[in-house]
Amino acid sequence: AQSVTQPDIHITVSEGASLELRCNYSYGATPYLFWYVQSPGQGLQLLLKYFSGDTLVQGIKGFEAEFKRSQSSFNLRKPSVHWSDAAEYFCAVGARGTDKLIFGTGTRLQVFP
Amino acid sequence: DTGVSQDPRHKITKRGQNVTFRCDPISEHNRLYWYRQTLGQGPEFLTYFQNEAQLEKSRLLSDRFSAERPKGSFSTLEIQRTEQGDSAMYLCASSFLGGTGVEKLFFGSGTQLSVL
Numbered sequence: 656a657q658s659v660t661q662p663d664i665h666i667t668v669s670e671g672a673s674l675e676l677r678c679n680y681s682y683g684a685t686p687y688l689f690w691y692v693q694s695p696g697q698g699l700q701l702l703l704k705y706f707s708g709d710t711l712v713q714g715i716k717g718f719e720a721e722f723k724r725s726q727s728s729f730n731l732r733k734p735s736v737h738w739s740d741a742a743e744y745f746c747a748v749g750a751r752g753t754d755k756l757i758f759g760t761g762t763r764l765q766v767f768p
Numbered sequence: 769d770t771g772v773s774q775d776p777r778h779k780i781t782k783r784g785q786n787v788t789f790r791c792d793p794i795s796e797h798n799r800l801y802w803y804r805q806t807l808g809q810g811p812e813f814l815t816y817f818q819n820e821a822q823l824e825k826s827r828l829l830s831d832r833f834s835a836e837r838p839k840g841s842f843s844t845l846e847i848q849r850t851e852q853g854d855s856a857m858y859l860c861a862s863s864f865l866g867g868t869g870v871e872k873l874f875f876g877s878g879t880q881l882s883v884l
Contacts (some may be wrong), residue, residue, distance in 0.1 A: 698876050699859070701873065704872070745810050756811075761808075
């Protein structure tokens, strides 16, 4: 079955600290992987995506993610978190040619000053 | 690029009533998607259109749900005889399917439905 698992429901970090949000997927075909961010009451904004090639992808707002096929993971990282990064983060998987994405349950990030 | 617009932002209705939501995608986008998001969950795919054709419907979409995209531009999602379990955020997204495949989904801010 195709699925995405985000094992951390809620993460709290101090401003300036590093961040890693975990994502594991189960997908039959070659996966296309995405990270989205959602602020309260807002739609989802794409942070970054992986289709092929370099397994370390750079996104907006200083985020990056690394695709590890052997671990079926696509973890999101940021070296120094800003208070404005507080939001809900969703990992998603899909196939080429479709936006019918399967989303994880999300990780809520809280940032303390 | 004015983004994906959804109307209304919030809808409160009584159980058994019908509701209709509207989505205006980015103008040059040929694909339009509807997702549903309940509290504490990620978005779940409901249905999508390529131009005016509805190409796929999720099993989540019961007979009470119907979606249209009559001229390949805006779309409506109607829920008949609403139930409390229909309470959720309904998200619309659009994208452009080109020769290299779909690149990016743009989401609207959603319509929050509360069924009392």
